Amino acid sequence: MASKRDYYEVLGVENSASAEEIKKAYRKLAMNFHPDRNPDDEEAERRFKEAAEAYEVLSHDEKRRAYDQYGHAGLKGQQGGFSSFEDIFSAFGDIFGGDSIFGELFGNRRRRSGGAAKGTSLRCEIELTYQDAANGVDKTIEIGRREPCDTCDGSGAKPGTQPVTCRTCGGRGEVQQTQGFFAIRTTCPHCRGAGKSIESPCVECRGSGRLPRKREITIHVPAGVEDGTQMRISGEGEPGMQGGPPGDLYCLIHLRPHPFFVRRGDDLVCEVPISFGQAALGSELEVPTLDGRGDLKIPHGTQPGDVLRMKGMGFPHLNGYGRGDQLVRIHIEVPKRLSSEQEELLRKFAKTEEKRVSSRRKSLFDKVKEYFE
Ligand SMILES: [Zn+2]
Ligand SMILES: [Zn+2]
Incomplete structure (x- = not known):
């Protein structure tokens, strides 16, 4: 290519x-x-x-x-x-x-060459959950479209009669008009481009050759589909005119927002709160994933805002191999209430920490001083 x-x-x-x-x-x-x-x-x-x-x-x-x-x-x-x-x-x-x-x-x-034209394309929208979008899903929707009338077989003429050549356009289906710089050929207003007109219309469809129908269509949504994707379902639009091919059905995909996840490309982003102790000492957590629950290892010394990656737990790559990741942003919760035992321990801890903080501040100050010397 x-x-x-x-x-x-x-x-x-x-x-x-x-x-x-x-x-x-x-x-x-x-x-x-x-x-x-x-x-x-x-x-x-x-x-x-x-x-x-x-x-x-x-x-x-x-x-x-x-x-x-x-x-x-x-x-x-x-x-x-x-x-x-x-x-x-x-x-x-x-x-x-x-x-x-x-x-x-x-x-x-749409109405060139004697009226043969592709049928009108139709549109629909589908809302998917994150799970459906990640796994792929078959969705059945109902659409309304005009289909050929059974009584007249789509001709629009009363059974036993035939459409005759249109007298306005002589069967060409279009008439010429001048508009500004252009000579524009437009669809014949009498036969609407068909090139034929009907003298005794079919009673069922009143000569249109079509009747509105409701149809259920199952749409196969591939795994990994993104919000805003437009899928084209070939041939599921309205039937063509004068032997033209049917139109298509365009289906716009919406992803319903998830209470816990936000999608970024094929990655899933979420926020998980952990305690100060879990962050400092390390821990193992159960976190929600698209497939249910998953284990997440919190390394000791994890900082607020750190992003931990759960490999392959995101959306599958559309038309490709592999999956995105689940990115877990760590939120560290500061306890609002402490038991007296906890408070005592924390005060002890703070005392040991104070030393460290003051020495660190000093070194930072030294660095700044060096910068100005
Ligand atoms: Zn009919
Ligand atoms: Zn005509």
Whole structure:
């Protein structure tokens, strides 16, 4: 495989560019290399896809951080670029919602060549627990989509009749309009791009050829998935028009915050309180992990804020081998109440300690003095 260009270079922005600058740069490139302005231009197509891929990463905080830190390798194959224009429009079409030119071009693409077009892509969201995200899970969700009408087999025409060629567009499915600098072909308003019109519509679907249906879809979520990941379930969107392929289902993954853990990359971070005695003398603790309980060794002399690493107890690396770690930040609790025995012992201890503290202070002072001499 050819080596990949730097995403910032692709979009022509600085590494420090703001989200707004990145969006602007992408929008400009997308307009320049838009397939409708560069028909049959392979280089433009390549640039258009490349820009979309760069934008997908740099517009996503978590992916951008991973990319900044580790480059292309940091993305662990969770985005392999886009295979078709439809994917790009499905993923980013909405950010151009307010942009009439892009909107027009986008709208046009869907009904080219006599109405055969990929079906509309659908979106859904799934909320996962940390455990589900770490182990991978099959989630069944219900989606609503329009499916071909059984009565007319999706034709929209009453059984026994046939759709006829549209008189408005002569069967081409589109009409030409001039808008500013562009001669824009738009979908025929009469047949809505189908190129055919229906004289006796099917009663069941009122001529649309489709009926709303609820469908249960099981989504296989891989172990290690991150918050904000968008999964594409190919072919589970709405059916295509005039023999076009079905759209896709885009599923946005949310991770429900965990009461004890915070995820950082594939590591899990948590805070564990221990006593002064445990910190000073060392100890062995049972701490929660994603798999239940785990043993944590506290070395003697552990300091407040020390981070102890439990190897391999984090999230599995997505599409890779191994797992992240669990990082335990130590919080040392100072007792609020002491028994008289404890107080007596602690006072004795403090007396021995006072010597040490004073001698240490002196040496520190000496060092400062040396610095000024
Ligand atoms: Zn029907
Ligand atoms: Zn027409």
